[in-house]
Amino acid sequence: MASSSTSVVVSNKEKENKNTKKVTLKSSDGESFEVDESVAMESQTIKHIIEDGHYSSLALSLSVKTTMASSSTSVVVSNKEKENKNTKKVTLKSSDGESFEVDESVAMESQTIKHIIEDGCANNEIPLPNVTSGILSRVIEYCKKHKEAAGESEPSVTSYTSNSTTNPLTEWDTEFVKVDQNTLFDLILAANYLDIKGLLDLTCKTVADMMKGKTPQEIRETFHIKNDYTPEEEAEVRKENQWAFE
Amino acid sequence: MLSCKSLLSQTINKKRKKNKSKNKNKNSSTRFSKKHNLVSKKQNYEEEEEDCEEGFNFKTSAAPSHTHGVQPLGNLYINPGSINSRNTGLGNLQTLTDELVLDILGLLGGTHLGVLATVSKSFYVFTNHEPLWRNLVLENMNAGFLYNGSWKSTYVAACYPSFDVSSVDVSGLRVRDFYSDYLFQSWLCANLEMKPEWLQRDNIIRRKGISVEDFVLNFEEPNKPVLLEGCLDNWVALQNWDRDYLLQLCGDVQFAVGPVDMKLQEYFRYADQVMEERPLYLFDPKFAEKVPKLGSEYEVPVYFREDLFGVLGNERPDYRWIIMGPAGSGSSFHIDPNSTSAWNAVIRGSKKWILFPPDVVPPGVHPSPDGAEVACPVSIIEWFMNFYGATKNWEKKPIECICKAGEVIFVPNGWWHLVINLEESIAITQNFVSRRNLLNVLDFLKHPNANALVSGTRDRVNLHDKFKNAIETSFPGTVDQLVQKAEEKKAQQKQSFWDSVTDSKVGAFKFSF
Numbered sequence: 001m002a003s004s005s006t007s008v009v010v011s012n013k014e015k016e017n018k019n020t021k022k023v024t025l026k027s028s029d030g031e032s033f034e035v036d037e038s039v040a041m042e043s044q045t046i047k048h049i050i051e052d053g054h055y056s057s058l059a060l061s062l063s064v065k066t067t068m069a070s071s072s073t074s075v076v077v078s079n080k081e082k083e084n085k086n087t088k089k090v091t092l093k094s095s096d097g098e099s100f101e102v103d104e105s106v107a108m109e110s111q112t113i114k115h116i117i118e119d120g121c122a123n124n125e126i127p128l129p130n131v132t133s134g135i136l137s138r139v140i141e142y143c144k145k146h147k148e149a150a151g152e153s154e155p156s157v158t159s160y161t162s163n164s165t166t167n168p169l170t171e172w173d174t175e176f177v178k179v180d181q182n183t184l185f186d187l188i189l190a191a192n193y194l195d196i197k198g199l200l201d202l203t204c205k206t207v208a209d210m211m212k213g214k215t216p217q218e219i220r221e222t223f224h225i226k227n228d229y230t231p232e233e234e235a236e237v238r239k240e241n242q243w244a245f246e
Numbered sequence: 247m248l249s250c251k252s253l254l255s256q257t258i259n260k261k262r263k264k265n266k267s268k269n270k271n272k273n274s275s276t277r278f279s280k281k282h283n284l285v286s287k288k289q290n291y292e293e294e295e296e297d298c299e300e301g302f303n304f305k306t307s308a309a310p311s312h313t314h315g316v317q318p319l320g321n322l323y324i325n326p327g328s329i330n331s332r333n334t335g336l337g338n339l340q341t342l343t344d345e346l347v348l349d350i351l352g353l354l355g356g357t358h359l360g361v362l363a364t365v366s367k368s369f370y371v372f373t374n375h376e377p378l379w380r381n382l383v384l385e386n387m388n389a390g391f392l393y394n395g396s397w398k399s400t401y402v403a404a405c406y407p408s409f410d411v412s413s414v415d416v417s418g419l420r421v422r423d424f425y426s427d428y429l430f431q432s433w434l435c436a437n438l439e440m441k442p443e444w445l446q447r448d449n450i451i452r453r454k455g456i457s458v459e460d461f462v463l464n465f466e467e468p469n470k471p472v473l474l475e476g477c478l479d480n481w482v483a484l485q486n487w488d489r490d491y492l493l494q495l496c497g498d499v500q501f502a503v504g505p506v507d508m509k510l511q512e513y514f515r516y517a518d519q520v521m522e523e524r525p526l527y528l529f530d531p532k533f534a535e536k537v538p539k540l541g542s543e544y545e546v547p548v549y550f551r552e553d554l555f556g557v558l559g560n561e562r563p564d565y566r567w568i569i570m571g572p573a574g575s576g577s578s579f580h581i582d583p584n585s586t587s588a589w590n591a592v593i594r595g596s597k598k599w600i601l602f603p604p605d606v607v608p609p610g611v612h613p614s615p616d617g618a619e620v621a622c623p624v625s626i627i628e629w630f631m632n633f634y635g636a637t638k639n640w641e642k643k644p645i646e647c648i649c650k651a652g653e654v655i656f657v658p659n660g661w662w663h664l665v666i667n668l669e670e671s672i673a674i675t676q677n678f679v680s681r682r683n684l685l686n687v688l689d690f691l692k693h694p695n696a697n698a699l700v701s702g703t704r705d706r707v708n709l710h711d712k713f714k715n716a717i718e719t720s721f722p723g724t725v726d727q728l729v730q731k732a733e734e735k736k737a738q739q740k741q742s743f744w745d746s747v748t749d750s751k752v753g754a755f756k757f758s759f
Contacts, residue, residue, distance in 0.1 A: 216365045223338045
């Protein structure tokens with residue numbers, strides 16, 4: 001390599017330029033050069049950086065024999081990974097045949113799906129025979145929202161807590177579960193099947209809250225429960241649990 | 247005098263079946279069946295003379311049992327036209343599984359559960375599920391509680407003292423047409439005895455009066471389990487330790503019982519009454535500190551006296567426990583902590599042991615890849631029901647035995663083991679490190695995941711360095727000598743002893759109570 005020290009900024013514009021893959025090289029004085037990736041890869045250094053894909057923010061002092069920059073420039077490699085994260089996608093197929101393409105990282109909020117992917121069984125679509133499209137779309141919505149929040153702050157934020165001062169998602173979660181009962185129970189079943197702890201905790205807590213502070217008759221009305229006690233039996237059971245009514 | 251509850255008696259229950267009317271549905275040809283076996287003529291409990299080889303026997307119990315008439319789902323299928331009151335009584339909730347319903351109920355307090363019980367028969371059955379009340383007691387009353395026949399009763403008596411719990415008919419309401427596999431299985435496991443065929447195999451090597459050299463050469467070095475007889479003969483504990491003596495000595499001392507502390511007398515009271523799938527187990531690592539007399543009435547058998555963790559003095563991890571538990575209590579499959587070996591001496595009662603070598607994961611057990619977690623989803627008795635039979639046809643069978651009072655079992659490092667008390671038992675167990683497994687212990691402690699894997703001490707990450715330094719101080723050059731010896735051995739053999747014990751890194755100390 002040449003003796004002058006230079007540094008190179010590589011940004012991966014993969015996402016924006018699907019057809020001819022381009023990369024943008026940014027010089028230290030801020031000038032950007034968009035080039036075909038194949039051209040940039042004439043530089044072995046840049047080639048390796050692109051191929052690795054796991055680079056972190058580095059300032060490299062390189063001696064570069066450049067066909068790109070006309071003057072000696074300093075080149076800094078920066079990690080643009082964050083902008084281009086989540087390009088890996090996976091397709092989930094609901095029980096009624098609808099396909100949903102989601103970012104892999106979002107899908108992996110589900111431990112069940114995570115294991116399928118890690119086991120290498122997710123090449124085509126992941127069929128989810130226990131989840132309808134209506135429910136699946138809501139589940140995906142939940143996962144997306146919580147994944148975003150995790151990206152911006154501590155991962156623990158995404159788990160359900162009822163303390164709204166620590167969990168900025170509480171309001172969103174509360175709105176999320178304002179659905180009819182059947183949907184709510186289907187969400188519980190889906191969260192259980194897909195093993196999404198935050199969603200399961202949220203939905204179960206919602207149902208538990210619906211049971212609190214109500215009389216037995218109100219509970220029956222809420223959940224369409226038939227009272228199958230005879231009057232004598234009901235009196236007996238009431239007596240047994242009288243302490244709970246005082 | 248210990249309580250008479252036992253898992254050993256085989257012929258008890260044929261006569262008692264008339265009291266177990268909960269098992270019978272008088273209106274139909276309902277059978278009690280094994281979970282996935284719909285109909286089997288052999289399992290007809292209504293015919294008391296029938297040989298019950300295939301069926302189950304139930305525990306002797308002085309405590310009345312809660313009977314609500316829950317039946318397994320299979321019975322519903324052989325009863326065409328029958329409705330399941332589980333569903334009608336749950337309303338919109340019926341689409342949820344039993345476990346999910348219980349998860350939701352688990353978020354509620356005692357009062358809510360009491361109110362819910364009156365909503366429908368289905369809710370009655372669900373809200374009376376004992377584990378719910380057990381959790382409420384253990385979470386809210388960890389300063390101590392007086393067990394009162396059932397967990398629900400214990401909770402109500404403590405939180406609502408003005409309510410007269412004894413006025414309630416203990417057996418409660420009987421519910422018809424309620425079918426649920428989960429609840430049924432839960433009840434079944436709480437009430438089962440051990441089947442005779444689970445206790446038959448006894449293939450451990452037994453020795454009496456062997457020399458320490460013999461033990462080291464034939465068992466400790468090759469890492470093989472052995473049952474030793476006659477080495478507790480001089481233990482004062484063997485003469486003295488029965489309930490009366492212990493109550494007198496330390497009845498009001500708090501001992502560690504699973505997640506809580508309990509006074510010994512409270513624990514015995516619980517043990518006498520309880521009938522559940524996973525009874526609480528008294529397992530205290532500080533018994534000798536709490537009651538020095540207990541520590542003085544036993545001594546480490548001669549074979550196990552070399553215990554190198556001793557160089558750490560007070561900073562050594564937990565190493566000795568007194569263990570007491572009613573029939574049915576025990577430990578599900580696990581590997582002992584820190585790659586140590588162990589001995590377990592039964593002072594009263596008897597224990598069934600099943601051991602698998604380090605490289606054989608027992609059926610039904612799922613260690614995580616790093617070994618920090620061991621998932622054994624079923625209780626001990628359910629493990630026997632569902633997985634024990636699988637081992638019958640294996641070429642390499644597990645090592646099994648029943649260890650009785652006065653006997654000591656040596657559990658080599660890295661071996662999986664499961665223990666169940668067949669009757670109320672009292673035992674002492676210690677974990678130790680000798681020169682034979684010093685190197686593996688050091689390796690284990692060096693493990694990058696030390697924080698999760700190392701147990702019995704608060705100072706997990708530094709334990710390796712502390713221990714190594716202490717060994718060097720007390721026994722300079724030992725580690726180097728051992729390393730050299732091991733390398734020589736490795737060069738000689740194709741597969742050395744050390745290769746086989748490195749597998750002991752899989753799995754870690756994890757009891758489920």
